[in-house]
Amino acid sequence: MAQEHTEQPGAGDGPARSSLIPGVKYALAVSSGKGGVGKSTVAVNLAVALRQSGAAVGLLDADIYGPNIPMMMGVTKPPEQRDGKIIPAENHGVKLISMGFFVPEETAVVWRGPMVHTAIQQFFRDVLWGDLDYLLIDLPPGTGDAQLTLTQLVPLRGAITVTTPQNVALYDVRKGIMMFQKVNVPLLGLIENMSHFVCGHCGEKTEIFSYGGGERAAQAMGIPFLGRIPIDPAIRTGGDSGLPIVVGHPDSPQSQAFLDIARKIREEVEEAKPTTAPPLESLLKKIKAPFGKG
Numbered sequence: 010m011a012q013e014h015t016e017q018p019g020a021g022d023g024p025a026r027s028s029l030i031p032g033v034k035y036a037l038a039v040s041s042g043k044g045g046v047g048k049s050t051v052a053v054n055l056a057v058a059l060r061q062s063g064a065a066v067g068l069l070d071a072d073i074y075g076p077n078i079p080m081m082m083g084v085t086k087p088p089e090q091r092d093g094k095i096i097p098a099e100n101h102g103v104k105l106i107s108m109g110f111f112v113p114e115e116t117a118v119v120w121r122g123p124m125v126h127t128a129i130q131q132f133f134r135d136v137l138w139g140d141l142d143y144l145l146i147d148l149p150p151g152t153g154d155a156q157l158t159l160t161q162l163v164p165l166r167g168a169i170t171v172t173t174p175q176n177v178a179l180y181d182v183r184k185g186i187m188m189f190q191k192v193n194v195p196l197l198g199l200i201e202n203m204s205h206f207v208c209g210h211c212g213e214k215t216e217i218f219s220y221g222g223g224e225r226a227a228q229a230m231g232i233p234f235l236g237r238i239p240i241d242p243a244i245r246t247g248g249d250s251g252l253p254i255v256v257g258h259p260d261s262p263q264s265q266a267f268l269d270i271a272r273k274i275r276e277e278v279e280e281a282k283p284t285t286a287p288p289l290e291s292l293l294k295k296i297k298a299p300f301g302k303g
C-alpha cells in the first residue's frame with residue numbers, strides 16, 4: 010500500500026505542488042456548499058471506512074471555521090512536535106491533523122486565502138504524514154477564497170461533495186461543483202446525507218429534508234451519485250463521543266452505507282476512471298434548469 014506515487018491530475022498538476030505531499034497517493038477533498046450538512050461526519054466515517062477496507066489513510070481537517078474533527082475522531086491532545094516536524098495524531102487507524110490544533114478559534118473567521126495558503130503549505134511541509142494511500146481533506150463549507158486557495162494548492166485527485174436532499178442545500182452544491190470545475194478538479198461524486206429518518210419504534214420512514222434531491226442533482230450535473238446516509242441519532246452520538254458509527258456499530262445499515270461509498274470511491278480512483286464533470290458551459294445551462302420536486 011501507498012508505495013507508488015504518481016502525478017495526480019487536477020488543480021495541483023506540476024512538480025512544485027506535487028512535491029508538497031510526496032508520500033500521498035490520492036488527496037481527496039470533502040466539500041459542501043453550505044455548513045451543517047454533515048460534511049465532517051461524512052469525512053470522518055469515510056476515512057475510517059477506507060482504512061477498514063485496507064488503505065493507509067490520513068485526514069486533514071482544513072475546516073478553519075469549525076474544526077470539530079478531532080472530537081469526532083476521539084483525539085483530544087494536539088499532535089507532538091519533534092525536531093521542528095509535526096507528528097500526526099492517530100486514532101481508529103487514521104492519521105489526523107486539524108487546523109483547530111493551531112488556529113485560535115476567534116481568528117479563524119477572518120482568514121483569507123493567503124493565510125490559508127501559508128498554513129496549508131506548512132501542514133504539508135512540516136507534517137510527517139508518511140506513506141498514505143488516501144489523504145481526505147475536510148474543506149471549510151462554501152466557495153470563498155479560502156476554499157479556492159486550498160483546491161488550487163493541493164494536488165487533488167478529486168472532490169466529493171456532501172449535501173442534504175432539499176433544494177436550498179442543492180443550490181449551494183451547484184456553486185461548489187462550479188468551483189471545482191474552474192480549477193479542473195474531477196468530481197468523484199455526491200453523497201446525500203440526512204436523507205431520511207427511520208423511527209426506532211415503529212420503523213416508519215420520514216423524509217425530513219425531502220428525499221432524492223441529491224441523486225437528481227447528481228444526474229442533472231453528470232456526476233456520480235455515491236449514496237445516501239440516513240439521519241440516525243447513533244451517527245450524531247458517535248461523532249460527539251469520538252467513536253464514528255463505522256467503528257461503534259460496524260454492522261448497522263448506516264455503516265454499511267459508508268463502507269459501500271468508500272468502495273465506490275476506491276473503484277473510481279484506483280481503476281483510473283476519473284470522472285470529470287461536464288464542461289462549464291453545459292453545466293451552467295443545467296444549473297438554470299429546475300431540479301424537480303424536492
Ligand SMILES: Nc1ncnc2c1ncn2[C@@H]1O[C@H](COP(=O)(O)OP(=O)(O)OP(=O)(O)O)[C@@H](O)[C@H]1O
Nearest residue numbers: 044045046047048049050075239240241244245248
Ligand atoms: N446522518 C446524520 N444523522 C444524524 N446526525 C448527523 C448526521 N450527519 C451529521 N449529523 C450531525 O449533524 C451535526 C453537523 O454535522 P457536521 O459537523 O458533520 O456538519 P458539517 O457540514 O461539517 O458542519 P460545518 O460545515 O458547520 O463544519 C453534528 O452534530 C453531527 O453529529
